[in-house]
Amino acid sequence: MSGTAGRAALIPPRERTRVGFLGAGRIGLPMVSRLVGAGHRVQVCDRSGKARTALEKAGAGSSADPAEVAADAHAVVVCVRTDEQVREAVLGGGLLDVMSSGSVLIVHTTGSPATVARLAERARPRGIEVVDAPVSGGPHDITAGGVTLYCGATAEGMERARCVLSSYGEPILHCGPPGTGQLVKLVNNAVFAANIAVLATAVRLARGLGLEECSVLIGLGHGSAASRALSGAAARGSVAAFAHGVGEFVGKDIAVVRDVAAELGQELGLLADAHSVLGDLLTPEHRAPLTGSSAVAGS
Numbered sequence: 001m002s003g004t005a006g007r008a009a010l011i012p013p014r015e016r017t018r019v020g021f022l023g024a025g026r027i028g029l030p031m032v033s034r035l036v037g038a039g040h041r042v043q044v045c046d047r048s049g050k051a052r053t054a055l056e057k058a059g060a061g062s063s064a065d066p067a068e069v070a071a072d073a074h075a076v077v078v079c080v081r082t083d084e085q086v087r088e089a090v091l092g093g094g095l096l097d098v099m100s101s102g103s104v105l106i107v108h109t110t111g112s113p114a115t116v117a118r119l120a121e122r123a124r125p126r127g128i129e130v131v132d133a134p135v136s137g138g139p140h141d142i143t144a145g146g147v148t149l150y151c152g153a154t155a156e157g158m159e160r161a162r163c164v165l166s167s168y169g170e171p172i173l174h175c176g177p178p179g180t181g182q183l184v185k186l187v188n189n190a191v192f193a194a195n196i197a198v199l200a201t202a203v204r205l206a207r208g209l210g211l212e213e214c215s216v217l218i219g220l221g222h223g224s225a226a227s228r229a230l231s232g233a234a235a236r237g238s239v240a241a242f243a244h245g246v247g248e249f250v251g252k253d254i255a256v257v258r259d260v261a262a263e264l265g266q267e268l269g270l271l272a273d274a275h276s277v278l279g280d281l282l283t284p285e286h287r288a289p290l291t292g293s294s295a296v297a298g299s
Contacts, residue, residue: 014152017041017163020069021060022089023079024051027108027135030142033058034168045069055092059144073100075164076105083111090119101127103256104160108149110134110253110288112260114181129157130178133165134185135178144221148168150188152181186260189253193290194228194274199239213238240281248284250278255289 011210021044024032035042044050046062055062063069066089071074071225076099078086086109089095096119099105105119105128106217113132120130132155142163149169158174165172175184199217202225206216217234220226233242243250252274262270268275279287 003143015041016170017075018073019043019164020071020073020075020076020093021045021079022066022069023081023109024060025079025081026139027052028077028079029058030139031077031108031168033062034142034163036060038167040164040167043069043073046054056278057190066093066095066165067098070095072100074100074103075161076103077108078106079108081109082252083109083115085112086110087115087118089129089171091122096122096128098128099123099126099128102160104129104131104164105158106133106164108133108135110185111182111256112263113152113182114260114263116179117235118184129160131157131165132181133169133180134160134181135169136185136188137143142168149173150175150181150184152176152178152183176274179242183260185231186253186257190257190268190275192229193250193278194271195227196233196239196243196246196281197274197277199229199233200243200277203239221237243278243281244283245294251282251286251288251290255292 017040019035019040019042021032021042024044024046032042032044043059044060045066046052046055046063047064049064051064076095078089078090080086086107090105105123107116107145116130116132123130132152133149135147135149135151141147145168147169149172151172151174153161154175154177162172174180185206203213203216206213216235218228220232221230233239236242236245256299258268275290282290
């Protein structure tokens with residue numbers, strides 16, 4: 001099932017590019033639709049069969065076997081939820097063993113740069129490039145073709161991945177070698193979470209001053225305090241509602257930020273204080289990974 005070395009130079013025009021895809025969920029499914037719309041031939045791993053109707057509507061093929069999806073693909077995209085799932089699919093599941101030399105593995109999951117390093121180490125002898133490309137944005141950004149991609153890759157890896165990434169990503173930011181995309185995304189998420197906490201504190205102040213939260217959020221959005229977190233909170237009508245809406249993803253990602261920073265001997269400083277404030281706005285389930293609590297062990 002392996003191809004010949006040097007496939008990078010042989011990657012065909014976009015309309016004939018074969019893409020294998022793992023993780024066609026909330027974020028992945030609109031990516032699949034954009035890929036098909038851009039002319040790529042997309043085969044998605046759908047083990048349960050639950051996504052078959054949506055995939056057929058999008059114009060993508062499906063298979064329950066990850067190896068069948070990855071074999072002979074020019075690019076394999078992994079968009080699963082957690083870092084552990086990436087390791088299970090790519091390393092435990094033997095995905096790299098069936099990918100062709102000259103292909104590229106693109107990982108959109110926000111996770112540890114150490115995982116990216118392991119993938120790259122395994123992939124390099126087989127002539128496979130690894131690109132970590134965590135996303136900043138939501139399904140609506142992907143559908144519009146404007147989700148931000150933080151990419152860690154070699155120059156060769158970016159060349160192989162760009163025709164796939166450009167189907168839904170803008171801007172596509174090359175942050176440095178493999179792993180740096182994850183690091184920039186983790187710093188971004190740490191600041192985003194802190195921004196929500198700052199807004200919650202600001203709202204408490206505003207209430208003490210006799211102001212209505214909605215009026216304050218609208219007002220701040222037209223001033224120098226504007227931010228992506230503020231826009232989200234204003235759209236939901238309150239900081240608390242916005243925090244609940246993004247709590248699952250923020251809690252998971254801040255847990256990764258904390259662990260990676262500790263592994264690299266770095267401290268979060270004031271960001272950690274802000275994250276503690278944010279934790280008070282979340283459900284116990286989503287607060288636990290953010291704070292390092294074992295209240296929902298195994299979640």
